[in-house]
Amino acid sequence: MPLPDPPPGTPGAAPSADADRAAPARPATTPAAPAAPAAPHGAASSGAIRRGVRSFVKRGGRITGAQERALAELWPRWGLEYEGPGHTLDLPRAFGRTAPRVLEIGFGDGDTLVQLAKLRPERDFLGIEVHPPGVGHCLLGIEREGLSNVRVMRHDAVEVLTHAIPDAAFDEVLVYFADPWPKKRHHKRRIVQPAFVALLARRTRPGGVLRLATDWQPYAEWMLEVLNASPCWRNRAPDGRYVPRPPERPVTKFERRGTRLGHLAHDLEFERRD
């Protein structure tokens, strides 16, 4: 797939039989009591997530015939609909089993999600992305690899996490090469914010891990500042800064482009405090 247009401001062991049997049950949401607000969990400065400020812009972008087919034909098997406030996802039902669960936010074309899911069949992977061609590309990868441990959502991850995900749902959360929004007036669009990392902490089990990577040095520093100030997360780097690149993390197209531009990728790793 061609690299999706960057948004304005972007520089630059086989799955269990049980999983196969029970997978397609949908909708996998349970009507819930009115969703709890994204309680900031002791977040630093800003209280709640700012409504109307999104970390993405709707991009047109080309969609291939294969991606369109994937969205039409493969979505019913691997896609999970976001049904709005009041509908909490039943993740064990969606995956057809209970297994350690990984969330990838903003998976782009989904190559990382597919590679990791193939590598770790004992884990379930939920990917959230707003860009339809990327979702289509990801669905094609899931089909090609015959994976049963991946589900995808096509919606704003902030809304999904706020309204549709139960507490302590994830063992691991991945935020790789999030849009850096380099201009100062756009910094409010950066997805890594005090309220957002507090929300992520609520949806991650105690002891769970948050991994981030970025090739935009000022955003890396911003992430460090936000996360090191959070009472919910403990930096696993001995010096309180960056960790070595995790060997399992695949190189993405966005990372390759950054490398061509001379940007160095930084990896961050935080553990959810009890």
Ligand SMILES: C[S@@+](CC[C@H](N)C(=O)[O-])C[C@H]1O[C@@H](n2cnc3c(N)ncnc32)[C@H](O)[C@@H]1O
């Ligand atoms: C710079 S790209 C990186 C994609 C991928 N992680 C990679 O490394 O190749 C950032 C992606 O995050 C997605 N994104 C941004 N904000 C999002 C949100 N709130 N919910 C879901 N996806 C989002 C964008 O659509 C875009 O595909």
